[in-house]
Amino acid sequence: MAGVHLKGIVKRYGKGDPVLKGIDLDVEESEFMVLVGPSGCGKSTILRVVSGLEEIDSGEIRIGERVVNDAPPRERDIAMVFQNYALYPHLKVYDNIAFGLRVRKTPKEEIDTLVREAAELLNLGSMLDKLPKELSGGERQRVALGRAIVRKPKAFLFDEPLSNLDAKLRVQMRAEISALHQRLKITTLYVTHDQVEAMTMGERITVLESGEIQQTDVPMGLYERPANRFVGTFIGSPPMNILDARLDGGRLAVGECIFSAGVPDELRNRADSRGFLLGIRPEHLEVHDRPEGLRATIDLIEPMGGESNIYLSTGAGRVVATMPGIAVRKRSDEVFLRFDPAAAHFFDSRSGVRLGEGSVPGRSG
Amino acid sequence: MGSFLRRYAQPYLFIAPAAVVMLLVVLYPFIYNFIIAFSNMSLYHLRNPEFVGLQHFRTIFTEPEIVSVFAKTVIWTVVNVAAHLFLGVGLAILLNQEVKGRGIFRALLILPWAMPQYITALTWRGMFNYQYGAVNLMLRALHLPAVPWQANEYWALAAPIIANIWLGFPFMMIIALGGLQSIPKELYEAAEIDGAGWWFRLRKITLPLLKPVLVPATVLGTIWTFNNLNVIWLVSHYGEPADKTHILVTYVYKAAFHYYRYGYAAAFSVVIFILLLSFVVYFLKATGEKGAAG
Numbered sequence A: 001m002a003g004v005h006l007k008g009i010v011k012r013y014g015k016g017d018p019v020l021k022g023i024d025l026d027v028e029e030s031e032f033m034v035l036v037g038p039s040g041c042g043k044s045t046i047l048r049v050v051s052g053l054e055e056i057d058s059g060e061i062r063i064g065e066r067v068v069n070d071a072p073p074r075e076r077d078i079a080m081v082f083q084n085y086a087l088y089p090h091l092k093v094y095d096n097i098a099f100g101l102r103v104r105k106t107p108k109e110e111i112d113t114l115v116r117e118a119a120e121l122l123n124l125g126s127m128l129d130k131l132p133k134e135l136s137g138g139e140r141q142r143v144a145l146g147r148a149i150v151r152k153p154k155a156f157l158f159d160e161p162l163s164n165l166d167a168k169l170r171v172q173m174r175a176e177i178s179a180l181h182q183r184l185k186i187t188t189l190y191v192t193h194d195q196v197e198a199m200t201m202g203e204r205i206t207v208l209e210s211g212e213i214q215q216t217d218v219p220m221g222l223y224e225r226p227a228n229r230f231v232g233t234f235i236g237s238p239p240m241n242i243l244d245a246r247l248d249g250g251r252l253a254v255g256e257c258i259f260s261a262g263v264p265d266e267l268r269n270r271a272d273s274r275g276f277l278l279g280i281r282p283e284h285l286e287v288h289d290r291p292e293g294l295r296a297t298i299d300l301i302e303p304m305g306g307e308s309n310i311y312l313s314t315g316a317g318r319v320v321a322t323m324p325g326i327a328v329r330k331r332s333d334e335v336f337l338r339f340d341p342a343a344a345h346f347f348d349s350r351s352g353v354r355l356g357e358g359s360v361p362g363r364s365g
Numbered sequence B: 001m002g003s004f005l006r007r008y009a010q011p012y013l014f015i016a017p018a019a020v021v022m023l024l025v026v027l028y029p030f031i032y033n034f035i036i037a038f039s040n041m042s043l044y045h046l047r048n049p050e051f052v053g054l055q056h057f058r059t060i061f062t063e064p065e066i067v068s069v070f071a072k073t074v075i076w077t078v079v080n081v082a083a084h085l086f087l088g089v090g091l092a093i094l095l096n097q098e099v100k101g102r103g104i105f106r107a108l109l110i111l112p113w114a115m116p117q118y119i120t121a122l123t124w125r126g127m128f129n130y131q132y133g134a135v136n137l138m139l140r141a142l143h144l145p146a147v148p149w150q151a152n153e154y155w156a157l158a159a160p161i162i163a164n165i166w167l168g169f170p171f172m173m174i175i176a177l178g179g180l181q182s183i184p185k186e187l188y189e190a191a192e193i194d195g196a197g198w199w200f201r202l203r204k205i206t207l208p209l210l211k212p213v214l215v216p217a218t219v220l221g222t223i224w225t226f227n228n229l230n231v232i233w234l235v236s237h238y239g240e241p242a243d244k245t246h247i248l249v250t251y252v253y254k255a256a257f258h259y260y261r262y263g264y265a266a267a268f269s270v271v272i273f274i275l276l277l278s279f280v281v282y283f284l285k286a287t288g289e290k291g292a293a294g
Ligand SMILES: Nc1ncnc2c1ncn2[C@@H]1O[C@H](COP(=O)(O)OP(=O)(O)OP(=O)(O)O)[C@@H](O)[C@H]1O
Pocket: A013, A014, A019, A037, A038, A039, A040, A041, A042, A043, A044, A045, A046, A193
């Protein structure tokens, strides 16, 4: 087992713009690191570069102590689980799992022990004689996992392994993969575009966008202190609301509403004329009837069971609020929105970079 | 019954013209062949053939050349099909890689197939001419002895085999290329990460996954080659030297259309048909079982 360390990785396909624009990423030994980002941001490319399927243009890839920039995949001793599983369709489950061991000329008896051990761990014992086409999606996924763990590699790479499963199975496999990691403690780099998967599985999460790392932190760190507007809106569902804000006589103002609470020092130091962005999570918005706060009209109510998502239009833009229980209000109702400025995030309106620490002076409690 | 007719009359009407033509040009000659196989129809008995029972079959199996003709048929078929498979699959693997000018190579390699067999066969015959043929001219230029392509019994068989290999490999190549392109590239990547070299990947992934397309192609190729009259007939100029260069079909063809032994040739055709039929049944069974066992 070993850590995986990327330093200044630049990767281009052909002559175009780089797809990875200087990636610095450290996955520590035994860590479960999730790499999350929108489609096309370069997640798969990072995995392919680590596995050796693609060469890099510059930078350094280190697995454990060894710099593997020029090492072919087989010398890197890592295992990869593909989105479509990449099971060998003509081989039985047993032979699929044994494939990597056979390549490495492991003795027959040892292969048998290892394959059965892995099958036991993944609950595949009764399926060893089946062909992949005879398995369900979740079972196929487990075979792919088996193929990865049986070799006891230095690190695992997962490329959106759950995206082909239905919602229920996805939740179950999520838990299984996490449990597996708890047991085996193998260094893992796990790619997903699903922020829920990232939040629930990652020990740490790296958010990637357009080939650049936006932030690396523990899940709650990302949630509570997003480094920029992109991370703020990407992590969390429904996404964080972003509203134009300004300072009015030193006080925070959004739309026609001026708050009495203070703002972080960084904001106070900015020229009053320049606007900035205010980010507020849906669960921090309070919908009520008293004429206090931001006036809003309800556009749509999504009952989710335990809670409801309420989509509203305000003078400062459209927002979504989450309320516990079933909403008693209905479409077109006139309401008011209130929030605790202490729960708000502030971003530069041009660069999107976070302003302040998020803890506002004068925050109650 | 009425409702059946009402329901299916239209589709049957549509396929009727094709079905009638098929019956006339395939089924009728096929059955007629069986009938005259048991008669003494020939140039002398063209209008008044008589039933002679198994007489032709007895003649066929006591024919002095039969063993040699059969052996040459097997050699002709096995060498051709093996070469088609080897060249076809090999070239397909090369063409399936990302090489510059892949389109040009692909077009060039399909060319032999795009030409009419007749033209190709006659051209090869010219090229195998002892004195002026391109093949011997090239051998001489390389200071190698000229080969008696048309005078020696063995070289005379080798010549049409070479011509037919050239003619036939593009078919296998196209089939294999189609098969290769349907193999997901992740399988190779997974194997590569597992540490498999190209030889291991070829044996454990490419070939097994090509099998479903190669088995029917091999069956077809075998039947076509076994029954390929044009190439060997034209390149060897009707079986020269001295009727030594024959496979079963050219032998039958000569018996029927040069010596007018219709009944005899028909009986021989029945033998060929049974031979091929048993081969196909056996081959499909054998490969099918292996397929199921992985
Ligand atoms: N082989 C290739 N040749 C050229 N461009 C490529 C190649 N592979 C990927 N790209 C480009 O690189 C960028 C990043 O691709 P990548 O597959 O890493 O994205 P991703 O984050 O994995 O997206 P997704 O979530 O859709 O899988 C994309 O813009 C893509 O078009």
